[in-house]
Amino acid sequence: MPRNVRFWIFPRLTAVKLTIRPGQTLTYQESHRTEEGYSASSETFIYDEEQKLVIDTWATEGRDCDGILRHTGIKCFKIDNAHAGHVDEDGIAYPKWDDYEPTEVYDEYAQAMNY
Numbered sequence: 001m002p003r004n005v006r007f008w009i010f011p012r013l014t015a016v017k018l019t020i021r022p023g024q025t026l027t028y029q030e031s032h033r034t035e036e037g038y039s040a041s042s043e044t045f046i047y048d049e050e051q052k053l054v055i056d057t058w059a060t061e062g063r064d065c066d067g068i069l070r071h072t073g074i075k076c077f078k079i080d081n082a083h084a085g086h087v088d089e090d091g092i093a094y095p096k097w098d099d100y101e102p103t104e105v106y107d108e109y110a111q112a113m114n115y
Contacts, residue, residue, distance in 0.1 A: 022049035037063035067108030
């Protein structure tokens with residue numbers, strides 16, 4: 001019988017507990033202005049019941065005087081590892097994440113300089 005998975009994430013300086021059902025997709029996005037530009041992040045969680053994985057497709061992006069910097073990646077955890085990762089000082093146990101696909105980095109000025 002399929003089961004819901006409950007796990008913790010840490011967006012914007014506070015712990016948040018999520019519950020995801022088999023086949024469900026949850027998305028979190030935030031952005032804000034900074035002194036020199038902006039900062040944004042997003043995460044999309046998918047519960048793949050067949051593989052018994054929660055998959056997180058994530059992205060962060062910001063712009064400042066050095067141009068645009070973007071990181072993207074995909075990580076996952078086996079549903080049995082929903083509380084097998086880092087435990088913080090409040091006793092909250094986070095998932096044990098594994099890389100699902102390599103992280104990609106885009107740096108606007110480094111790209112322009114052919115780095």
